[in-house]
Amino acid sequence: MSPEHQLTIDLVIPVFNESGVVEQTYADICKIIDCLPHEFTIYYVDDGSKDSTVASLAALAEKDKRIVLLELARNFGHQAALTAGLDASTGDFVISMDADGQHPPEMIPPMIELFEQGYDIIQAQRIDEGGGLSFKKITSSGFYALINLISGTHMEPGAADFRGMSRQAVDALKLMPEYHRFLRGMISWIGYRSVILPYHETNRVAGKSKYSFGKMFRLAMDAIFSFSLMPLYIGLSAGALFFCLAALEMVYVLSFWVTGRTSNLAPGWSSLMFVILIVSGMIMILLGFIGVYVGYIFQEVKGRPVYLLKRGKE
16 A cells, blocks of 8 residues: 555444434544544444434434445344445445444554554454353353354454454455355455454443344354354264164174073163154254255355345445
8 A cells, every 4th residue: 555545444333223322422433533544434334223223324424424324125134234334335444343332433543553564354352351150151152162163264252243354355255145144254264364452342322232142043053054064963973873872782682682582682662762762853953954054055046135225325
């Protein structure tokens, strides 16, 4: 990049039902970026909000020409909304962050500094403040431990969708048009030069998290089935195990015939039913895994877009 070139920086911010919040977080962002000598564009992506979020964003866009409002046709999910913003971005450096205030804008300057040092991906990593165990902490730790164990792509615990990416990294990500998107894994997979930037998560400005347990579970399933074939291997391993148990059972029964103790063989209906139920259960689980993969393939080959815009770039 030549010394005369002014660095262009895009902020991509997905929003869903954050009326009354976006105004405050926008003001906090402006306190930071207004002091920086770069050209900023703020892409707000409304993910089918049902409240007055769009009206609030439109009012902000009227006052600040740096704001570009993208309105999705319906609620497509956080990963799709984030994808829409990344697709629309054109800056040299793109920072994605949430609109609820938990991603502190104070991290923007150090991200820019690391980008200028040559890093393509600056991944913000939440520092655990302690405060005891919670259901979310336990499930999050378990998920990252599992996905790092079964996939070939390492993902940092506590590293959510608060990150900065070079234009090269964003363009590489745009070459991956898959329908079921787990951006944390996809960005780790592309393998560009990256660095971890720790930060302390701040409290939400207002309201509560829109990421319900159901949404987190679906995102975890997208990650597991998109980045690993381990579920199929588990089914195959279970089948091999029961095949070995069946062979041992056959040897055990033959031993009675060889030693002439056939009279000691009891009609083992209970054990037979137990084995049948276990084996049938494993077959159903394996078929379920296969069905999920086939379903993912079906949704991919249909080629439907990840999102649809109701309002595009203005």
